[in-house]
Amino acid sequence: MNTSAVLHAQGVEKTFGTTRAVAGVDLSIQKGEVCALLGENGAGKTTFIQCALGLTRPTAGRVQVLGQPAGSRSARGAIGAMLQDSDLPELMTAREHLSLFATYYSRPADIATLIGDTGIEAFADTRYKKLSGGQKRRVQFALALVGNPDLLFLDEPTTGLDQAASRAVWNNVRAMVDRGKTILLTTHYLEEADALADRIVVMQKGGIVADGPTDDIRGRVGGALISCQTSLLQSQVISIPGVRSVQEKGRGLAIVSEDAALTLRHLLDRDRQLSDLTVQKPGLSEAIDSLTDTTTQEAA
Amino acid sequence: MHAKTALGALAVSVALIVALVILLPEPEVVETVSGRTTVVNNVRIFDGSSLLTAGRLVMRDGKVLASDAAIPSTAVVVDGTGLIALPGLIDAHTHTYGRARRDALRFGVTTMVDMFTSPLQFQDRDDRAGFAETNEAALFSAGILATAEGGHGTQFGVPVETLAKPSDAAQWVADRKAEGSDFIKLVYMSGNPMFPSLDLATTTAVIDEAKAQGLLVVAHIARHSDAFDLVEAGIDGFVHVFADREISDDLLQKMIDRDVFVIPTLAVIAMIDGKGPGLSVLDDPRLSEYLTPSQRSGLAGSFGRPIPGFVLKNAMHNVGVLHAAGVRILAGSDAPNPGTAHGATLHQELELLVESGLTPLEALQSATASVADSFNLDGRGNLLPGSRADVVLVGSDSLGDIHETRRIHSIYRNGYRVDRDTATPVASEGVGLPAVLGRFEEGISAPEGFTWQPTSDEMMGGASAASVDHIRGGADGTIGALVVDATIKPGFPFPWAGAFFGGNDPANAASLGDYQGISFDIRGTPSTYRMMLFSTETVGAPPTEEFSVTSDWQRVTLPLDGLTGSQRDQFVGLAFVTPMTPGQYQFLIDNVTLLETVTGD
Amino acid sequence: MSTGTDILLAETGAELRKTIRAPEFVIPTLALPVCFYLLFGIMLSRGGAAETLLATYGVFAVMGPAIFGFGAGVATERERGWLDIKRVSPAPAWSYIGAKLLATLVFAVFALLPIYVAAATLGGVALEQSAWLGLLMTHLLAVFPFSLLGLALGFRFGANAAIAMSNLCFLSLAVLGGLWFPIALFPSVMQGVAYGLPSFHLAEVALSFTRYATDKGTGDHLAMITIMTVVLGGLAYLAWQRQRT
Incomplete structure (x- = not known):
């Protein structure tokens, strides 16, 4: 057992009836890590997080926070959480929410400093009801920090926010990252993981399918990403030399190739009408796809 | 910041609770105010002598209290708007037996001054001193009357100890006193063709003896001349007005000088004179509803033919003259003579008194405070604090139209409300x-x-x-x-x-x-x-x-x-x-x- | 370092803030009972029913904030995920419910205040000091069973359904429990129903402090209230367990 881990999950399973939402997850997060938990909807991320927060009890296995069982009062005292689909009472201001929550913790943050650090002074005394979506999220973020947590859970922190609002939330998170906070982040925005995390854990069907440093995960996808519009079918493209995977993307295809030059020659050969051609280095999105995509598996 | 809010709110709440408990009103000293209490609010009170403006009548444990008396929470509260509270009426001339006391009470007569009955009727007179619930009027009585052997009063079947000579008087009055007579009534009808009468010497002896033994003495007379004789002899009052002629100035002056009162009994004189008003009572639903079958048959009765010497016109004239001269007039029904009924006929008597010249207020005095004063009935005939809570609530026009006393709202006897619906025998299943x-x-x-x-x-x-x-x-x-x-x-x-x-x-x-x-x-x-x-x-x-x-x-x-x-x-x-x-x-x-x-x- | 008391007080303060900032809740729950009381207890009865209706409308006044505050309040906060945030934090679960109870008690005092003042001034109600205290304590006691009922509804139903159910319970308890009219006016079947309602027994206990105690079985009524409070507490616990997946 890794006692120095901030979060330590061992053999966590959670079944609802016949559905196994989490199917045996082992995960340790060390102090200072910023870990992104990635996966599609239904991959089991949220259920796993709920086990880690103590909101639900795992069917098997266990989760410990700083050596304490998840959900125990001392475990709860050591974490801060920004939950998906959670709203605060509308008729109180951010400052009021923060000062209420401060009473829960043994060594709470100074409210005024926290408000300054999270950049929410401008609307700290406005009733929550009147805030925009991004402002609300930033208040929730501040609320997650009020207990000076050892581990910060951010469950889909920017879902539903526009670009600018998301960026504001990211800036808050990055500031905390810079201060060495340990963070477990779930998201299905790869850019978000890419932008914030130094470690990525990919979940699929309740299990972990990949776990490693962000660069490492991205590096698992070599070659290039070719995007184009073509009359060729996906099944025709996959048989072209060098092609590792093919995905429909918009009105065209996104093709990951181990040898961009070879693949391009074949493509242009077969479809003279091919258009809107771009070639770039593959991102995290493609990396995850390649780790989880069934097309790839069948082709491999 | 929140804890302060909470502490403040909790402190205010506790302070409010304490303040409410301390400041909210407590019942007015319940310890000292208790007892069976009825309050009639907003009622005009005729206290026996004059009419007060609308106020509060408080009855507790059978007595009238000052209107500002404290009220226990258990009090029965009655709205007296539009009503007048009268002292319970006193009928100054009745003959009481059977259901008479019950019958009278149903019409607001709470006290009866009886002018001849069997002393057997005296058995049940605890109510005169007590304040228990009762469905009977209080009875004050002469008991047996003083008359000659075969004289008026001996014809009714009640054994009567008669007098023959002045020397009988002392023992005779002592016997009455021992029997429980409250005052002495004598019959003096000199020269009457139908009945022998006591002579004037014996009559005078009875008057002197009654006074010597501390009793009031009143007389039944038939004629103006009889009255003249007895005023001279020192009589206190007459229980009928003479109706054979109009009063002479001479007699009037003597009556004023001697302060003799008169109970005219005009209703009975009207019956004897063939002016029978009894049927009008039967026709008035305000009264007839409360008559028993026997009262109805009594009201329907008559004396057969007018008796000489009973002229209603003379009687009413004399009442008017006597009253104007300041002679006390007392209302009495002489029930249950033919054409009369206990209780009901007193209302008629009041009306005849008003027709004779009394104001409605004076007529009411004649049936309340004046009778009580004349017969020394303490605590009756008025509604002053401390008096007996015998009360009749009537329509507010009583002092404008004396007929309104017939419109009885409710009757209280010793502070208990009287059930008036007892006249008709309960139609038992048989x-x-x-x-x-x-x-x-x-x-x-x-x-x-x-x-x-x-x-x-x-x-x-x-x-x-x-x-x-x-x-x-x-x-x-x-x-x-x-x-x-x-x-x-x-x-x-x-x-x-x-x-x-x-x-x-x-x-x-x-x-x-x-x-x-x-x-x-x-x-x-x-x-x-x-x-x-x-x-x-x-x-x-x-x-x-x-x-x-x-x-x-x-x-x-x-x-x-x-x-x-x-x-x-x-x-x-x-x-x-x-x-x-x-x-x-x-x-x-x-x-x-x-x-x-x-x-x- | 924060103790349980600190958390409870802070939570209570926050509850009160939330409450007073919701005029659509405050005004009807504070004003409706006293308006009803003024109308039926003072004006229409010309003061004749001032004392009896003080006892029953007092229960009525407390019932509103307790059932709605808990029923609608808890359901809304649960549905909006607020409860999850609390549960992730180290705040003890009882402080949430305890604070709501305290806030409801404070609110109840303010709902009762105008009725008591109206009864004493306009209705001429005068009671022994001990009776005032007993009446007030009985009315405040009513917070507990009704809050537990609200809590059960709040845990069991979604926000909209909880509001509807709260309304249904609120009106049924008021009418069938004899808070608006004496149950003696009801057909006997409905009188039987009243015996199964905490509102009826609370009203009977309240009436025992007035001059209009309908019977002397105050001990029985208190026992019924206790049993019903325990049952409602059990229901609230089951509803809470059920929603925790």
Whole structure:
């Protein structure tokens, strides 16, 4: 057992009836890590997080926070959480929410400093009801920090926010990252993981399918990403030399190739009408796809 | 920041709770204010002498309290808006027996000043001092009156100790006092063609003796000249106004000088003068609804023909003149003379007084405070604090239209509200009677709820006596019979003695149902015996059947048609009694059986 | 370092803030009972029913904030995920419910205040000090069963359904429990129903402090209230367990 881990999950399973939402997850997060938990909807991320927060009890296995069982009062005292689909009472201001929550913790943050650090002074005394979506999220973020947590859970922190609002939330998170906070982040925005995390854990069907440093995960996808519009079918493209995977993307295809030059020659050969051609280095999105995509598996 | 809010709110809440508990009003000193209390709010009070503006009448434990008295939470509160509270009326001239005191109370007469009745009526007068609930008016009475042998007053069947000479007076007055008479009434009708009268010397002796023994003395007179004599002799008051002529200035001056009061009894004079107002009472639903059947028949009665010397016009003239001169006039009904009824007739008397010249307010005084003052009835006739809570709430126009006193809202006696709906006998289902009333085989047997018992005129002050017992040897060889030993002695005008069959509770009447006759076996001291039937509606002499008895058993069958109509459902009992002739009687009776058909023989 | 008391007080303060900032809740729950009381207890009865209706409308006044505050309040906060945030934090679960109870008690005092003042001034109601205290304590006691009922509804139903159910319970308890009219006016079947309602028994206990105690079975009524409070507490616990997946 890794006692120095901030979060330590061992053999966590959670079944609802016949559905196994989490199917045996082992995960340790060390102090200072910023870990992104990635996966599609239904991959089991949220259920796993709920086990880690103590909101639900795992069917098997266990989760410990700083050596304490998840959900125990001392475990709860050591974490801060920004939950998906959670709203605060509308008729109180951010400052009021923060000062209420401060009473829960043994060594709470100074409210005024926290408000300054999270950049929410401008609307700290406005009733929550009147805030925009991004402002609300930033208040929730501040609320997650009020207990000076050892581990910060951010469950889909920017879902539903526009670009600018998301960026504001990211800036808050990055500031905390810079201060060495340990963070477990779930998201299905790869850019978000890419932008914030130094470690990525990919979940699929309740299990972990990949776990490693962000660069490492991205590096698992070599070659290039070719995007184009073509009359060729996906099944025709996959048989072209060098092609590792093919995905429909918009009105065209996104093709990951181990040898961009070879693949391009074949493509242009077969479809003279091919258009809107771009070639770039593959991102995290493609990396995850390649780790989880069934097309790839069948082709491999 | 939140904790401060919470502490502040909690502190304010606790402070509010404490403040509420401390500051919210407590009941007005409940410890000292308790007792049976009725409050009539917003009522105009006629206190016996004058009418007050609308205010509060407080009655507690049978007494009137000051209007600002504290009220217990248990008080009954009555809205008196539009009403006048009168002191309970006092009828200054009545003759009281039977249900008279109950009948009077239903019409707001809470006190009766009786001018002649049997002292037997004095048995139940605890209410005069106490404040218990009662359905009867209080009774103050002269008891037996002072009259000559065969004089006025001896004709009613009540034994009267008469006077013959002045030296009888001392003992006679002492006897009355011992019997419980509250004052002395004498009859002085000099030169009257119908009745012998006390002479003036004896009358004067009675007056002097009454005064010497501390009693008020009033007189029944017929004529102006009688009044003249008695004013000279020192009489305190007259219980009728003389109606043979208009009053002379001479007599008027003497009456003023001697402060003699008069109870005119105009209603009765009107009846004697053939101006009979009794029927108008029957026609007025404000009064007639509360009359008993016997009161109705009384009101429908008459004196037959006008009696000389009773001229209503003169009587009313004299009342007007006397009143104008300041002579006290007191309202009295002289019920239950023909054409009158206890209680109801007093309202008529008030109206006749107003017609004679009194204002409505003065008429009300004549039936309240003036009577109480004249007869020294403490705590009655007014509504001042401390007085008895005998109160009549009437329509507010009473002081404009005296007829409004007939519109009685409610009556309080000793502070208890009087139930006025007791005039009509409760239409009982009429407990059915079994056919066999007595076989007397093993003992004095009677159907469930009924008894056989002796009866005699002893209950009316007579001297006759009776006893009943079981005896072996009945009719037709049966085991036993009822034996009655009876002694008839003079004393009561219509003497009787014998056996009575009736219900254990006289208030519960039975029904004769389809029974048309009765048969029984009887033998005894030979003579003509009587069977009498009683119902709750029986007034005066009951229906009576006569039959002959010999020393041998014989079966007698009699019809039951003496009771008719509603009386048949109000059967109270029947009596087998001896003739009225004084003597010793014994008779045996057996097999008393009701018959559904009576076959004539 | 924060103790349980600190958390409870802070939570209570926050509850009160939330409450007073919701005029659509405050005004009807504070004003409706006293308006009803003024109308039926003072004006229409010309003061004749001022004392009896003080006892029953007092229960009525407390019932509103307790049932709605808990029923609608808890359901809304649960549905909006607020409860999850609390549960992730180290705040003890009882402080949430305890604070709501305290806030409801404070609110109840303010709902009762105008009725008591109206009864004493306009209705001429005068009671022994001990009776005032007993009446007030009985009315405040009513917070507990009704809050537990609200809590059960709040845990069991979604926000909209909880509001509807709260309304249904609120009106049924008021009418069938004899808070608006004496149950003696009801057909006997409905009188039987009243015996199964905490509102009826609370009203009877309240009436026992007035001059209009309908019977002397105050001990029985208190026992019924206790049993019903325990049952409602059990229901609230089951509903809470059920929603915790």
